[in-house]
Amino acid sequence: KGQILLDGVDIRTLNIHWVHSQFGFVSQEPILFDLTIADNIAYGLEDVSMTDIIDAAKKASIHQFIEQLPNGYETKVGIKDSFLSGGEKQRVTIARVLIRRSKVLLLDEATSAMDSQNEQVQGGAKVGIPKKIEYLH
Numbered sequence: 001k002g003q004i005l006l007d008g009v010d011i012r013t014l015n016i017h018w019v020h021s022q023f024g025f026v027s028q029e030p031i032l033f034d035l036t037i038a039d040n041i042a043y044g045l046e047d048v049s050m051t052d053i054i055d056a057a058k059k060a061s062i063h064q065f066i067e068q069l070p071n072g073y074e075t076k077v078g079i080k081d082s083f084l085s086g087g088e089k090q091r092v093t094i095a096r097v098l099i100r101r102s103k104v105l106l107l108d109e110a111t112s113a114m115d116s117q118n119e120q121v122q123g124g125a126k127v128g129i130p131k132k133i134e135y136l137h
Helices: 016-021 037-041 050-059 063-068 086-098 116-128
Strands: 023-026 104-107
Touching: 016 023, 023 086, 037 050, 037 086, 050 063, 050 086
Parallel strands: 023 104
Antiparallel strands: none
């Protein structure tokens, strides 16, 4: 017996769709859609500003990499245009979760594909995550 509280409220009393909207998930195997990087970060959201997309990318430590691409945020990625490394894909999916400002982030080895050069990104991504977060291992 027990209960799970979200902002001090038992989740069994809340609207299930609202509860789902409060969770963000990044898996070990990131999924990118056959869209631009900007559209991948904003996927599923309406009326997202470029400023918000860039802010999420900065928090996920992928902004500088994106800026170096010939088409920047308008670069197509996904199944057909899969030139990103595993770590770069993971950072784009981390940005996708951060832009939603979820209350609960579930990270399933979300930085496992990042190489030693990008180890600092793991700490950098945590900078963009709200300070109230509690890490469970």
